[in-house]
Amino acid sequence: METNKKINLKPIRAQKRFNMKTQKTQEFINGYLFLLPALLLLGVFLLYPMGMAFYYSFTDFYILRPDQKQFIGLENFTYIFQDAEFKQAFKNTAYFALLVVPIQMAVALGLALLINQKLKCKVFFRTAYFSPVVMSLVVVSILWTFLYNPNEGLINEMLGIFGISPQPFLTSPNQAMNSIIVMSVWQGAGFQMLIFLAGLQNIPKHLYEAASIDGANPLQQFWNVTLPGLRNVSIFIFVTITIAAVKLLVQPMIMTQGGPLGSTKTLVYHIYEVGFNYRDVGYASAMAVVFTILVLIITIIQRKFTGEERG
Amino acid sequence: MSRAKLFCVFMLMVVLLAACGNNNQETSTDEGSSVDESQAGAGVTELSMWIHQSGEEETEFYKKRIEEFNEAHDGEIKINVEVVMDDGGSSYNDSLNAALVAGNLPDVLALDGPFVASYADAEIIAPIDEYISDEDKEDFVDSILQQGTYNEQLYSLGAMESSVVLYYNKEIFEEEGIEAPTTIEDAWTWDEFMAVAKQLTTDDRYGLNLFMDYGVGEWYTYMGAPFIWSNGGELISEDGTTVDGYLNGPESVKAFEYVKSLFEEGVVSLTPSETQFESGNAAMALGGPWIAVSAENAGLDYGMMPYPYSEVPKSPSGSMAYAISTQAEHPEAAYKVMQWMTNEESVIGLSEVTGMPPARKSAFESMEEYNELPKKIMRDQVVQTAHARPTTPAYPVLTDAFAQAFHAMALGEDAQSTLDQQVTRVERELRRFNQ
Numbered sequence: 001m002e003t004n005k006k007i008n009l010k011p012i013r014a015q016k017r018f019n020m021k022t023q024k025t026q027e028f029i030n031g032y033l034f035l036l037p038a039l040l041l042l043g044v045f046l047l048y049p050m051g052m053a054f055y056y057s058f059t060d061f062y063i064l065r066p067d068q069k070q071f072i073g074l075e076n077f078t079y080i081f082q083d084a085e086f087k088q089a090f091k092n093t094a095y096f097a098l099l100v101v102p103i104q105m106a107v108a109l110g111l112a113l114l115i116n117q118k119l120k121c122k123v124f125f126r127t128a129y130f131s132p133v134v135m136s137l138v139v140v141s142i143l144w145t146f147l148y149n150p151n152e153g154l155i156n157e158m159l160g161i162f163g164i165s166p167q168p169f170l171t172s173p174n175q176a177m178n179s180i181i182v183m184s185v186w187q188g189a190g191f192q193m194l195i196f197l198a199g200l201q202n203i204p205k206h207l208y209e210a211a212s213i214d215g216a217n218p219l220q221q222f223w224n225v226t227l228p229g230l231r232n233v234s235i236f237i238f239v240t241i242t243i244a245a246v247k248l249l250v251q252p253m254i255m256t257q258g259g260p261l262g263s264t265k266t267l268v269y270h271i272y273e274v275g276f277n278y279r280d281v282g283y284a285s286a287m288a289v290v291f292t293i294l295v296l297i298i299t300i301i302q303r304k305f306t307g308e309e310r311g
Numbered sequence: 312m313s314r315a316k317l318f319c320v321f322m323l324m325v326v327l328l329a330a331c332g333n334n335n336q337e338t339s340t341d342e343g344s345s346v347d348e349s350q351a352g353a354g355v356t357e358l359s360m361w362i363h364q365s366g367e368e369e370t371e372f373y374k375k376r377i378e379e380f381n382e383a384h385d386g387e388i389k390i391n392v393e394v395v396m397d398d399g400g401s402s403y404n405d406s407l408n409a410a411l412v413a414g415n416l417p418d419v420l421a422l423d424g425p426f427v428a429s430y431a432d433a434e435i436i437a438p439i440d441e442y443i444s445d446e447d448k449e450d451f452v453d454s455i456l457q458q459g460t461y462n463e464q465l466y467s468l469g470a471m472e473s474s475v476v477l478y479y480n481k482e483i484f485e486e487e488g489i490e491a492p493t494t495i496e497d498a499w500t501w502d503e504f505m506a507v508a509k510q511l512t513t514d515d516r517y518g519l520n521l522f523m524d525y526g527v528g529e530w531y532t533y534m535g536a537p538f539i540w541s542n543g544g545e546l547i548s549e550d551g552t553t554v555d556g557y558l559n560g561p562e563s564v565k566a567f568e569y570v571k572s573l574f575e576e577g578v579v580s581l582t583p584s585e586t587q588f589e590s591g592n593a594a595m596a597l598g599g600p601w602i603a604v605s606a607e608n609a610g611l612d613y614g615m616m617p618y619p620y621s622e623v624p625k626s627p628s629g630s631m632a633y634a635i636s637t638q639a640e641h642p643e644a645a646y647k648v649m650q651w652m653t654n655e656e657s658v659i660g661l662s663e664v665t666g667m668p669p670a671r672k673s674a675f676e677s678m679e680e681y682n683e684l685p686k687k688i689m690r691d692q693v694v695q696t697a698h699a700r701p702t703t704p705a706y707p708v709l710t711d712a713f714a715q716a717f718h719a720m721a722l723g724e725d726a727q728s729t730l731d732q733q734v735t736r737v738e739r740e741l742r743r744f745n746q
Binding site for chain 2: 261
């Protein structure tokens with residue numbers, strides 16, 4: 001073997017220059033072969049449907065007549081601006097996102113700070129706060145529907161102890177979205193709490209030591225050491241919560257069916273209804289395209305404000 | 312590696328994938344037809360069939376009947392049945408739509424009554440007039456034929472009917488000294504109904520349950536539409552081209568205002584618990600045949616009364632039905648399956664299993680329970696006052712519009728403006744079909 005190698009070495013060296021290019025191609029092929037499974041899945045379940053949706057958005061594709069679809073130009077897009085339901089869904093989604101993002105971040109950070117203390121039952125609390133995340137959102141939604149029930153719901157029973165009359169949490173147009181916000185924060189905050197916790201544990205101890213030597217009180221330490229230390233983590237959480245928030249669907253679908261009076265109808269829910277229940281795939285696709293562009297714009301703005309390089 | 316190159320690789324992948332997809336489809340259909348051919352050699356026609364999965368006993372019954380069909384037609388026709396999930400929401404229709412777009416529709420399919428028109432209009436299901444005998448057709452109750460007819464052609468047949476009756480708690484009625492009507496002729500008018508409902512409402516009990524907890528959906532239309540019909544209104548014009556002046560016409564507005572008053576008077580709850588009627592927290596309930604089952608299980612002493620009316624007694628109807636795909640290669644064999652699944656034996660058997668009223672008049676004759684109270688009420692309604700929901704391809708939007716409006720009444724919104732608003736939506740959808 002040894003001798004063989006020596007003999008073969010020379011021709012290889014001679015060919016080295018010549019092989020540079022083929023070797024690079026080989027590397028390229030190998031690299032993409034490794035990527036292939038992931039790219040295949042991405043292609044089938046993401047890129048291809050996205051392309052189809054883009055194409056359908058310019059047609060009057062009605063699901064029961066797949067072979068009769070016609071190109072109708074921008075008609076679907078112009079109708080979006082006349083569609084009162086779209087307008088309402090847009091408002092509802094914006095309202096939800098504007099409230100949920102800061103509240104959920106604050107709650108998650110609060111929980112993370114609590115758990116980061118030297119507590120005895122740390123693991124228990126961590127599990128308790130994280131458990132809603134593991135549960136199916138559908139199950140959680142159904143559970144909270146029971147909790148919110150005005151006649152027999154746990155929350156109203158408890159309010160009754162303090163002499164507060166039963167609240168129509170999910171059946172009043174003014175309260176339904178707020179009720180969904182509370183439930184969503186409760187369900188989602190556990191996940192961000194874990195990320196914050198990891199962020200907290202990454203902040204070097206000596207910074208706190210230095211701060212306390214400088215005479216900083218705990219609050220000052222929090223402002224000047226903890227928060228800056230969590231910057232990257234916060235940006236990540238901020239972006240992911242925002243995207244998740246604008247995609248709100250399951251909670252209103254299960255708990256209120258978009259009601260009462262459309263007060264919890266969200267953009268994704270509206271798109272789903274138009275596409276699947278009313279079979280108007282063309283118009284639903286157009287709304288989906290607009291929705292994608294909106295999310296894109298939000299993400300770009302967020303990156304601009306938070307600094308791209310580390311986000 | 313330039314971006315352009317990367318993009319090319321991506322696009323190539325997408326194209327390849329698309330090609331793969333097509334290949335798969337071709338091979339799968341090839342397999343299908345080759346099986347068909349080999350079987351055809353043996354003289355057996357293979358049919359595919361979809362049934363909906365709902366109650367366990369119901370599905371078992373369908374399977375049993377299909378097995379019996381295969382035995383009876385051994386060497387002739389063989390049904391390959393597929394049970395498709397039906398969650399009471401849209402999952403069954405989603406599956407149908409997916410199969411439709413992919414071109415894989417079964418030869419015989421079960422579908423919900425109000426959707427027959429959509430599928431008939433899109434020429435997905437075929438008319439069966441040439442196969443059904445007049446005598447056989449006569450035996451079906453009118454509402455089943457109404458629900459299955461589109462543009463004067465019959466497309467579907469159902470094995471079971473349904474109805475909504477006014478259930479009442481016998482104990483409470485005795486305490487209050489209220490006499491329950493037992494025939495359609497004696498049914499309560501709206502005013503009488505309102506008076507009784509008010510009398511029965513106390514601090515810890517509602518007079519009526521409308522099962523608003525089922526959520527904004529088909530139930531509201533199914534249960535609530537008779538209020539409009541019995542007041543002389545309609546949801547849609549007779550030729551099916553417009554809802555303007557019908558859904559928001561004066562008769563409909565008045566009916567919706569009546570519904571609104573039921574909530575305003577506090578006789579009915581917007582958020583009833585699941586077993587409000589069964590546990591005695593509501594004295595009456597406008598409920599489907601399944602309420603009889605759950606009330607019995609709860610040991611409640613209940614009775615049935617006919618649906619209250621304004622001018623003409625009307626009652627809800629409609630249920631799952633069978634139809635034949637236009638893609639079916641052997642429509643005659645497919646009709647035999649449909650006929651089998653809706654013949655007297657199937658109809659009676661299904662009614663016994665599900666508690667739903669049968670779809671055939673002859674079945675009513677032979678089933679003892681429907682000749683005496685309380686189920687006699689259900690029979691009288693199915694035979695005399697049942698009214699099918701509108702057969703329009705725009706039904707999905709129409710029913711949502713109705714349900715939204717019904718819910719808005721419960722929240723105390725203005726009837727006229729709510730209905731006008733919903734009419735705009737339905738009119739836009741109708742334009743698609745009126746062209």
